[in-house]
Amino acid sequence: MKKVLIAGFDVFGDNPLNPGLEAIKLLESQQLEGAEIRVCKVPVTRYESIDTVISAIEAHKPDVVLTVGLAAGRSAITPERVAINIDDFRIADNKGNQPIDVPIVSDGPDAYFSTLPIKAITQRVQERGFPCQVSNSAGTFVCNHLFYGVQHYLRNSHIKHGFIHIPLLPEQDVSGTQPTMSLENIVEGLKIAAQVAITCDGDMKIGAGKIC
Amino acid sequence: MKKVLIAGFDVFGDNPLNPGLEAIKLLESQQLEGAEIRVCKVPVTRYESIDTVISAIEAHKPDVVLTVGLAAGRSAITPERVAINIDDFRIADNKGNQPIDVPIVSDGPDAYFSTLPIKAITQRVQERGFPCQVSNSAGTFVCNHLFYGVQHYLRNSHIKHGFIHIPLLPEQDVSGTQPTMSLENIVEGLKIAAQVAITCDGDMKIGAGKIC
Amino acid sequence: MKKVLIAGFDVFGDNPLNPGLEAIKLLESQQLEGAEIRVCKVPVTRYESIDTVISAIEAHKPDVVLTVGLAAGRSAITPERVAINIDDFRIADNKGNQPIDVPIVSDGPDAYFSTLPIKAITQRVQERGFPCQVSNSAGTFVCNHLFYGVQHYLRNSHIKHGFIHIPLLPEQDVSGTQPTMSLENIVEGLKIAAQVAITCDGDMKIGAGKIC
Amino acid sequence: MKKVLIAGFDVFGDNPLNPGLEAIKLLESQQLEGAEIRVCKVPVTRYESIDTVISAIEAHKPDVVLTVGLAAGRSAITPERVAINIDDFRIADNKGNQPIDVPIVSDGPDAYFSTLPIKAITQRVQERGFPCQVSNSAGTFVCNHLFYGVQHYLRNSHIKHGFIHIPLLPEQDVSGTQPTMSLENIVEGLKIAAQVAITCDGDMKIGAGKIC
Numbered sequence: 001m002k003k004v005l006i007a008g009f010d011v012f013g014d015n016p017l018n019p020g021l022e023a024i025k026l027l028e029s030q031q032l033e034g035a036e037i038r039v040c041k042v043p044v045t046r047y048e049s050i051d052t053v054i055s056a057i058e059a060h061k062p063d064v065v066l067t068v069g070l071a072a073g074r075s076a077i078t079p080e081r082v083a084i085n086i087d088d089f090r091i092a093d094n095k096g097n098q099p100i101d102v103p104i105v106s107d108g109p110d111a112y113f114s115t116l117p118i119k120a121i122t123q124r125v126q127e128r129g130f131p132c133q134v135s136n137s138a139g140t141f142v143c144n145h146l147f148y149g150v151q152h153y154l155r156n157s158h159i160k161h162g163f164i165h166i167p168l169l170p171e172q173d174v175s176g177t178q179p180t181m182s183l184e185n186i187v188e189g190l191k192i193a194a195q196v197a198i199t200c201d202g203d204m205k206i207g208a209g210k211i212c
Numbered sequence: 213m214k215k216v217l218i219a220g221f222d223v224f225g226d227n228p229l230n231p232g233l234e235a236i237k238l239l240e241s242q243q244l245e246g247a248e249i250r251v252c253k254v255p256v257t258r259y260e261s262i263d264t265v266i267s268a269i270e271a272h273k274p275d276v277v278l279t280v281g282l283a284a285g286r287s288a289i290t291p292e293r294v295a296i297n298i299d300d301f302r303i304a305d306n307k308g309n310q311p312i313d314v315p316i317v318s319d320g321p322d323a324y325f326s327t328l329p330i331k332a333i334t335q336r337v338q339e340r341g342f343p344c345q346v347s348n349s350a351g352t353f354v355c356n357h358l359f360y361g362v363q364h365y366l367r368n369s370h371i372k373h374g375f376i377h378i379p380l381l382p383e384q385d386v387s388g389t390q391p392t393m394s395l396e397n398i399v400e401g402l403k404i405a406a407q408v409a410i411t412c413d414g415d416m417k418i419g420a421g422k423i424c
Numbered sequence: 425m426k427k428v429l430i431a432g433f434d435v436f437g438d439n440p441l442n443p444g445l446e447a448i449k450l451l452e453s454q455q456l457e458g459a460e461i462r463v464c465k466v467p468v469t470r471y472e473s474i475d476t477v478i479s480a481i482e483a484h485k486p487d488v489v490l491t492v493g494l495a496a497g498r499s500a501i502t503p504e505r506v507a508i509n510i511d512d513f514r515i516a517d518n519k520g521n522q523p524i525d526v527p528i529v530s531d532g533p534d535a536y537f538s539t540l541p542i543k544a545i546t547q548r549v550q551e552r553g554f555p556c557q558v559s560n561s562a563g564t565f566v567c568n569h570l571f572y573g574v575q576h577y578l579r580n581s582h583i584k585h586g587f588i589h590i591p592l593l594p595e596q597d598v599s600g601t602q603p604t605m606s607l608e609n610i611v612e613g614l615k616i617a618a619q620v621a622i623t624c625d626g627d628m629k630i631g632a633g634k635i636c
Numbered sequence: 637m638k639k640v641l642i643a644g645f646d647v648f649g650d651n652p653l654n655p656g657l658e659a660i661k662l663l664e665s666q667q668l669e670g671a672e673i674r675v676c677k678v679p680v681t682r683y684e685s686i687d688t689v690i691s692a693i694e695a696h697k698p699d700v701v702l703t704v705g706l707a708a709g710r711s712a713i714t715p716e717r718v719a720i721n722i723d724d725f726r727i728a729d730n731k732g733n734q735p736i737d738v739p740i741v742s743d744g745p746d747a748y749f750s751t752l753p754i755k756a757i758t759q760r761v762q763e764r765g766f767p768c769q770v771s772n773s774a775g776t777f778v779c780n781h782l783f784y785g786v787q788h789y790l791r792n793s794h795i796k797h798g799f800i801h802i803p804l805l806p807e808q809d810v811s812g813t814q815p816t817m818s819l820e821n822i823v824e825g826l827k828i829a830a831q832v833a834i835t836c837d838g839d840m841k842i843g844a845g846k847i848c
Contacts, residue, residue, distance in 0.1 A: 076388020084718050084747060084772070101755065111720060111747030119737065129383035131392060136720070137773035170397060171341035176288020179391030180343060185382060296506050296535060296560070313543065323508060323535030331525065348508070349561035500812020553807035555816060594821060595765035600712020603815030604767060609806060 002035035004194040005062035007053045009069050009142070012044045012094060019169045019186055020068040026187050035198045038062060044142055045095040046087065050149030057150075057159065064160045064197040066116075067150060068190065069143035071165035072172075075179040076131035077189040079118040080138040080163040083148035084111045088140035104148045112151040116162030117200040121193045130189045131181070138163055160197055164190065214247035216406040217274035219265045221281050221354070224256045224306060231381045231398055232280040238399050247410045249403075250274060256306040256354055258299065262361030269362075269371065276372045276409040278328075279362060280402065281355035283377035284384075287391040288343035289401040291330040292350040292375040295360035296323045300352035316360045324363040328374030329412040333405045342401045343393070350375055372409055376402065426459035428618040429486035431477045433493050433566070436468045436518060443593045443610055444492040450611050459622045462486060468566055469519040470511065474573030481574075481583065488584045488621040490540070491574060492614065493567035495589035496596075499603040500555035501613040503542040504562040504587040507572035508535045512564035528572045536575040540586030541624040545617045554613045555605070562587055584621055588614065638671035640830040641698035643689045645705050645778070648680045648730060655805045655822055656704040662823050671834045674698060680778055681731040682723065686785030693786075693795065700796045700833040702752070703786060704826065705779035707801035708808075711815035712767035713825040715754040716774040716799040719784035720747045724776035740784045748787040752798030753836040757829045766825045767817070774799055796833055800826065 006027055008020030024039040031037070040056035042049045057065060071078060085108045087099040118134050125132035138144040147163035154161050166189075167181040181189075218239055220232030236251040243249070252268035254261050269277060283290060297320045299311040330346050337344035350356040359375035366373050378401075379393040393401075430451055432444030448463040455461070464480035466473045481489060495502060509532045511523040542558050549556035562568040571587035578585050590613075591605040605613075642663055644656030660675040667673070676692035678685050693701060707714060721744045723735040754770050761768035774780040783799035790797050802825075803817040817825075 074388070075385075075391045078388070081722075082720050082747065084749075086717075086749075109745050109747075110749050111718065111745075113720075113722075113746050126386035129386060131382055131386050131388035133388040136776060140772060170343055170393070173287075174338035174341060174343050176286070176290070176343035176345040179287045180393075181382070182394040182397060184396075185394060293510075294508050294535065296537075298505075298537075321533050321535075322537050323506065323533075325508075325510075325534050348564060352560060498812070499809075499815045502812070550810035553810060555806055555810050555812035557812040594767055594817070597711075598762035598765060598767050600710070600714070600767035600769040603711045605806070605816075606818040606821060608820075609818060 002198050003038055003060055003062040004032065004035050004064045004066065004198060005038045005040060005056055005060050006066045006068060006190065006194065007040040007042050007056065009042050009044050017169060017172055019070055019166050019183065022169070022183055023068065023166070023187050023190055027190060030191065032191065032195045032198060035063070037194065042146065043094060045093045046097045046142065046145060049142055049146045053146065053150050054153050062159060064194065065150065066190065066194060066197070067146050067161070067163045069163065069165055070168065072168050073178050074165060074167050076133045076167065077125060077186065078133055078135035078165045079116060079121050079193065080114055080135050080147060080165060081118060082111050082113050082136065083138060083144055083151050083163065085109065085148055086140055087145055090141065093142055104145055105152050108152055112148060112155065114162030115160045116197050118162060120200055121196045124196045125189050125192045128188070128192055130185050132189060135165060138165065164193060214410050215250055215272055215274040216244065216247050216276045216278065216410060217250045217252060217268055217272050218278045218280060218402065218406065219252040219254050219268060221254050221256050229381060229384055231282055231378050231395065234381070234395055235280065235378070235399050235402055239402060242403065244403065244407045244410060249406065254358065258305055258309045258311070258354065258357060261354055261358045265358065265362050266365050274371060276406065277362065278402065278406060278409070279358050279373070279375045281375065281377055282380065284380050285390050286377060286379050288345045288379065289337060289398065290345055290347035290377040291328060291333050291405065292326060292347050292359060292377060293330060294323050294325050294348065295350060295356055295363050295375065297321065297360055298352055299357055302353065305354055316357055317364050320364055324360060324367065326374030327372045328409050330374060332412050333408045336408045337401050337404045340400070340404055342397050344401060347377060350377065376405060426622050427462055427484055427486040428456065428459050428488045428490065428622060429462045429464060429480055429484050430490045430492060430614065430618065431464040431466050431480065433466050433468050441593060441596055443494055443590050443607065446593070446607055447492065447590070447611050447614055451614060454615065456615065456619045456622060459487070461618065466570065467518060469517045470521045470523070470566065470569060473566055473570045477570065477574050478577050486583060488618065489574065490614065490618060490621070491570050491585070491587045493587065493589055494592065496592050497602050498589060498591050500557045500591065501549060501610065502557055502559035502589045503540060503545050503617065504538060504559050504571060504589060505542060506535050506537050506560065507562060507568055507575050507587065509533065509572055510564055511569055514565065517566055528569055529576050532576055536572060536579065538586030539584045540621050542586060544624055545620045548620045549613050549616045552612070552616055554609050556613060559589060562589065588617060638834050639674055639696055639698040640668065640671050640700045640702065640834060641674045641676060641692055641696050642702045642704060642826065642830065643676040643678050643692065645678050645680050653805060653808055655706055655802050655819065658805070658819055659704065659802070659823050659826055663826060666827065668827065668831045668834060671699070673830065678782065679730060681729045682733045682735070682778065682781060685778055685782045689782065689786050690789050698795060700830065701786065702826065702830060702833070703782050703797070703799045705799065705801055706804065708804050709814050710801060710803050712769045712803065713761060713822065714769055714771035714801040715752060715757050715829065716750060716771050716783060716801060717754060718747050718749050718772065719774060719780055719787050719799065721745065721784055722776055723781055726777065729778055740781055741788050744788055748784060748791065750798030751796045752833050754798060756836055757832045760832045761825050761828045764824070764828055766821050768825060771801060774801065800829060
């Protein structure tokens with residue numbers, strides 16, 4: 001039986017709600033075809049976030065790792081294409097760190113592509129009726145930080161990994177100023193993504209065009 | 213037992229899906245506290261749309277009428293504040309009508325305010341966790357046309373009426389370009405709106421500030 | 425020689441810059457074909473704003489009145505179609521007034537259409553290469569308040585009047601979060617609007633379809 | 637005397653207007669403090685675009701290279717942070733090429749950071765009153781292609797290079813649907829960017845935090 005590790009950020013600041021956290025609570029008990037799901041709660045702090053996911057990878061020995069975070073303002077589930085080697089925090093993380101234009105790994109390459117089949121995931125999630133689109137920027141805050149750090153750790157591994165941004169929950173912006181997605185649909189979309197990542201074979205190095 | 217009539221547009225053009233139509237299918241069998249729901253399917257054509265709702269009002273003798281239509285691009289359920297006396301169709305309706313700057317009622321006033329308690333509805337829907345916001349323009353297409361026509365018909369009546377715009381369904385834009393709302397949440401929001409409209413008393417002529 | 429009165433709001437809050445105010449400073453000395461421009465600075469306060477424009481109308485006896493205000497977030501010059509009889513201020517005006525859902529004129533009609541040839545203006549401004557679009561809502565703050573109040577005062581007059589919203593100036597949002605328009609282009613657009621309004625004949629009551 | 641090479645794309649498809657092309661026509665005859673400007677017109681085709689800029693670099697031997705392209709929908713001048721090693725063309729280029737998820741340089745790294753002082757440029761352009769913001773994605777079309785290709789060519793050089801996206805011109809969307817910037821302001825912003833890039837010293841490898 002294969003394993004998928006899905007890592008979601010814990011609450012940020014004094015906001016009691018985080019869609020990634022709510023999603024992993026519901027995903028914890030779920031099964032995929034030919035794989036089981038493990039989850040991991042990630043602190044919204046710079047280095048601790050990477051260390052937490054690395055520990056969970058070592059504990060669970062998954063075949064696929066999905067790291068998940070909130071992108072307020074987006075209408076769709078967005079598998080990220082690329083992680084870049086820079087921290088440029090517009091606001092401070094949960095421990096008050098606010099690095100400006102500091103490399104995440106000082107001798108690391110400028111970027112890593114996702115090793116998830118991001119196009120196959122996008123196609124499958126869309127076919128099931130949920131908004132989904134490839135994104136070309138995970139930003140420069142903790143989401144990109146975690147994405148880059150885990151990808152760097154896995155750079156010589158066969159474990160596939162990528163970051164998926166998810167929208168705000170409806171109750172997070174009842175004013176209607178920003179788009180939202182229901183928790184049920186976020187969970188469904190993440191399950192489809194995990195299933196595709198487990199099932200897809202072949203060279204997915206650049207994460208992309210081939211639909212398996 | 214009071215009655216709420218909820219009127220939703222039928223399919224438009226060759227798009228097989230219309231969130232208002234899907235919503236009234238689910239609302240048809242539902243009960244509110246102290247009221248029952250009647251529904252009505254409205255053709256997406258100029259005068260027929262008004263006539264259809266007037267016939268349903270005469271048949272059902274409701275206490276409250278909600279007319280409902282799609283506003284692609286909006287993130288929230290949006291009770292409309294005002295209907296204006298003009299047809300200015302950017303595209304043709306289902307019968308090929310495309311009036312440009314023609315009054316809906318030739319001797320009618322320039323506008324009618326909604327007689328729904330739009331602020332109370334908005335507050336209650338938001339409190340329940342669903343995005344909702346008052347809108348100040350129902351556009352100049354069939355939605356505003358129906359809103360104005362029904363309000364004109366009810367101008368000397370005690371029946372409360374207003375138009376509520378709803379977002380696209382997720383499956384209507386899987387590319388994620390536009391915001392969407394799940395059908396479950398749209399239905400829930402419309403039920404709350406209907407309940408508030410049935411329950412609220414007092415002078416709601418300008419549709420507004422008082423929260424009942 | 426005909427006369428056009430162009431009224432722009434004074435500075436708001438502690439923001440030293442207001443595009444309408446900057447525009448009327450430049451428009452003050454300008455000539456149109458067959459008409460001269462008079463300008464008027466309007467305080468950002470509820471009733472004083474209307475009184476100020478009425479005084480200027482009585483002093484200058486113009487043939488056309490353009491009232492002008494800022495709509496942050498818009499990309500185009502937007503002639504407004506309709507003024508509605510309600511004050512619903514999201515924030516306070518310069519004197520601390522913040523009415524919520526109060527009629528502007530207690531026995532006034534729900535709305536007045538602009539008496540400017542808004543479609544002809546839009547077409548001509550676009551032909552000259554400047555972004556322009558009819559808007560169906562002037563909001564519910566001081567802009568709509570002034571629009572409604574002046575239209576109510578002129579309801580039995582032959583003087584044409586309408587409100588035109590203009591975008592932010594580039595220096596008002598250097599972060600690039602919101603769209604902007606250069607002062608030169610705003611001034612040029614307003615001059616074209618004034619020229620069209622002076623030149624157009626015929627029934628423009630609903631402000632609209634006929635291109636003169 | 638130092639030299640700045642500014643390269644702008646030629647017209648695309650059957651659109652006779654390209655803001656980058658118009659900008660370099662005006663920039664051609666201009667001087668900076670301590671530097672002169674050279675310009676270069678770039679075909680909107682995959683490999684030819686890179687070859688054209690490389691030839692211009694060899695001919696002019698500049699100290700700084702700015703490659704410039706249109707980003708419709710943006711409100712600001714946006715210096716790009718990073719070029720990624722992938723062509724994923726949503727539409728075909730001027731020669732009908734439409735690669736999907738193909739590396740630009742088959743053995744190249746996943747990405748290169750801009751070697752321009754993008755934060756110093758952004759700060760200086762904003763101080764002068766023009767909207768400007770760092771962007772974290774140059775997309776996956778010809779703009780990113782050119783950015784990556786030139787950065788790869790210059791990877792062991794002391795010549796600074798980066799890509800700057802500019803908004804639509806006002807006359808390119810008179811409907812007001814998308815934000816625009818006047819040509820005068822685009823040219824002014826590019827001149828400030830060139831001046832800052834010429835003047836800044838120090839380690840700008842990651843393109844970023846230091847303000848010189």
